[in-house]
Amino acid sequence: xxxxGLHLPxxxxxxxxxxxxxxxxxxxxSDYFIWYKQExxxxxxxxxxxxxxxxxxxxxxxxxxxxxxxxxxxxxxxATQPGDSAVYFxxxxxxxxxxxxxxxxxxxxxxxx
Amino acid sequence: xxxxxxxxxxxxxxxxxxxxxxxxxxxxxRAMYWYKQKAKKPPELMFVYSYEKLSINESxxxxxxxECPNSSLLNLHLHALQPEDSALYLCASSQRDSSYEQYFGPxxxxxxx
Numbered sequence: 001x002x003x004x005g006l007h008l009p010x011x012x013x014x015x016x017x018x019x020x021x022x023x024x025x026x027x028x029x030s031d032y033f034i035w036y037k038q039e040x041x042x043x044x045x046x047x048x049x050x051x052x053x054x055x056x057x058x059x060x061x062x063x064x065x066x067x068x069x070x071x072x073x074x075x076x077x078x079a080t081q082p083g084d085s086a087v088y089f090x091x092x093x094x095x096x097x098x099x100x101x102x103x104x105x106x107x108x109x110x111x112x113x
Numbered sequence: 114x115x116x117x118x119x120x121x122x123x124x125x126x127x128x129x130x131x132x133x134x135x136x137x138x139x140x141x142x143r144a145m146y147w148y149k150q151k152a153k154k155p156p157e158l159m160f161v162y163s164y165e166k167l168s169i170n171e172s173x174x175x176x177x178x179x180e181c182p183n184s185s186l187l188n189l190h191l192h193a194l195q196p197e198d199s200a201l202y203l204c205a206s207s208q209r210d211s212s213y214e215q216y217f218g219p220x221x222x223x224x225x226x
Contacts, residue, residue: 008153034214043117043203043217044156089155098168099144099210103155 008087008108015113019077023090023104028071030092034101035064035075039086047075047088077109085111117218119204125224128194134221136187136204144210145187147179148203150220156203162187163210194225 013019025033031052036044050057050064050073057064063076073090090104117138126132136145144163148156161169162181176198178190187204201220207213 036217041219043205043219046214046216049214093211096211098163099146099161099207099213099215100158100169101156101215103157106153106155 008106010108010110012110012112013080015080015082015111017080019075019080019084019109019111021075021077021088021107021109023073023075023107025071025073025090025092025104026102027092027094028068030094030102032093033064033066033073034091034093035062035073036089036091036103037084037086038089038106044089080109080111082111082113085109117204117206117216119202119218119221121221122219123222123224125226126191126194127226128196130194131190131192133191134189134202134204134223136189136218137185138206138216139185140206140216141184142206142208142216143184144207144213145181146205146207146215147177147187147189148205148217150201150203156217160189161210168210191223194223196225199224 034049035047037047038044048059048064055066061078065074087106087108089106091101093101120135147159150156159173160179165181176193180188203220204218205215207215
């Protein structure tokens with residue numbers, strides 16, 4: 001039978017489209033946020049980070065938006081490619097928590113050619 | 114060198130065995146971490162070492178014993194594990210144990226029989 005909690009939220013997009021992955025974080029005192037990409041069989045790979053004194057940060061093909069009012073983080077990937085297929089995790093950290101990263105549940109991105 | 118290496122890649126052990134997982138980084142990072150990741154779930158922090166001293170233990174059972182012999186190496190000693198300890202064990206490092214990017218290794222896939 002099917003077990004509760006084994007299925008990640010999934011997002012399926014067409015190659016070339018833009019992707020938006022959302023994350024709700026838990027602690028209003030968190031001051032540092034990171035997006036990680038995890039491909040099958042690999043460890044999480046850093047994509048982009050943002051500090052709480054910013055609301056937007058852009059990288060190469062990726063943008064992170066932070067809305068502290070509603071404790072929401074999003075990752076936008078422009079012109080999504082098949083190589084972007086992976087599980088994406090947001091993570092939050094507080095300076096006074098000694099490096100303790102709290103990860104969100106993750107979203108599985110599937111890119112259709 | 115921006116790589117965190119982990120050995121072995123895969124490990125199968127019985128419940129009475131003693132084994133060790135190894136992690137190495139040569140980025141001059143002074144914080145190192147062990148995480149446990151079950152399938153389709155986010156990484157969960159187990160231990161943090163800061164300047165070779167254990168700074169965080171997330172109430173991990175004593176059958177997991179971490180060791181940091183020097184600033185580049187991190188070990189996780191395993192003894193009398195249970196089948197539910199089967200998971201991907203990830204090592205990470207960062208410049209310091211506050212809001213800095215954590216670099217992850219590829220993980221050791223552990224199966225306890």
